[in-house]
Amino acid sequence: MASEREPGRAPAKRRLFFALWPDDALRSEIARAVRPVLEGRRARAVRTANLHITLAFLGAVAEERVNDAIEAGEQVRGEAFELAIDHVESWRAAHVACLTLAPVPPPLAALVERLRFSLTARNLEPDPKEFRAHVTVAREWRDQRLDARIGPFVWRVREFALVESTPGREGSEYRVLRSFPLREP
Numbered sequence: 001m002a003s004e005r006e007p008g009r010a011p012a013k014r015r016l017f018f019a020l021w022p023d024d025a026l027r028s029e030i031a032r033a034v035r036p037v038l039e040g041r042r043a044r045a046v047r048t049a050n051l052h053i054t055l056a057f058l059g060a061v062a063e064e065r066v067n068d069a070i071e072a073g074e075q076v077r078g079e080a081f082e083l084a085i086d087h088v089e090s091w092r093a094a095h096v097a098c099l100t101l102a103p104v105p106p107p108l109a110a111l112v113e114r115l116r117f118s119l120t121a122r123n124l125e126p127d128p129k130e131f132r133a134h135v136t137v138a139r140e141w142r143d144q145r146l147d148a149r150i151g152p153f154v155w156r157v158r159e160f161a162l163v164e165s166t167p168g169r170e171g172s173e174y175r176v177l178r179s180f181p182l183r184e185p
Contacts (some may be wrong), residue, residue, distance in 0.1 A: 014164055019161055037146070059127070101133050160180050
């Protein structure tokens with residue numbers, strides 16, 4: 001049964017994205033390693049609980065389309081893989097500092113491509129920007145250029161997730177709605 005909405009009110013929307021979501025131990029390890037790099041900088045550190053790699057950003061999705069996003073994720077087949085992250089840099093235009101990796105490993109590139117195809121097949125349009133694998137560690141970057149070695153961190157990626165972003169007092173709060181396993185190679 002479809003829910004009725006009040007006249008004059010816009011349909012409910014949820015801000016969604018697909019991401020690689022590290023476990024608590026890796027997020028804590030990353031936060032500890034970047035703390036000295038960010039100390040004294042003119043920037044706002046990203047909360048440890050929010051560290052991730054965005055695969056496909058959907059933005060505001062109508063409530064009735066959330067199941068389509070879940071189905072898109074369920075249809076994606078990919079292999080588990082490892083990421084080695086050993087670099088932190090600032091991106092002037094975006095005003096952020098990020099952990100980066102290059103080149104993008106083929107299983108990650110294939111995962112992003114399959115996910116975008118699955119979303120588009122369901123008339124869900126992910127942000128069309130070129131995929132750049134990164135973990136944002138600071139926002140509102142107003143400091144000098146940052147380009148340094150860090151880590152390395154080894155991330156064993158065994159799944160990806162559909163995540164909801166909701167505004168909070170101290171920035172966005174993220175909640176994993178569903179995780180999707182990747183098969184072992």
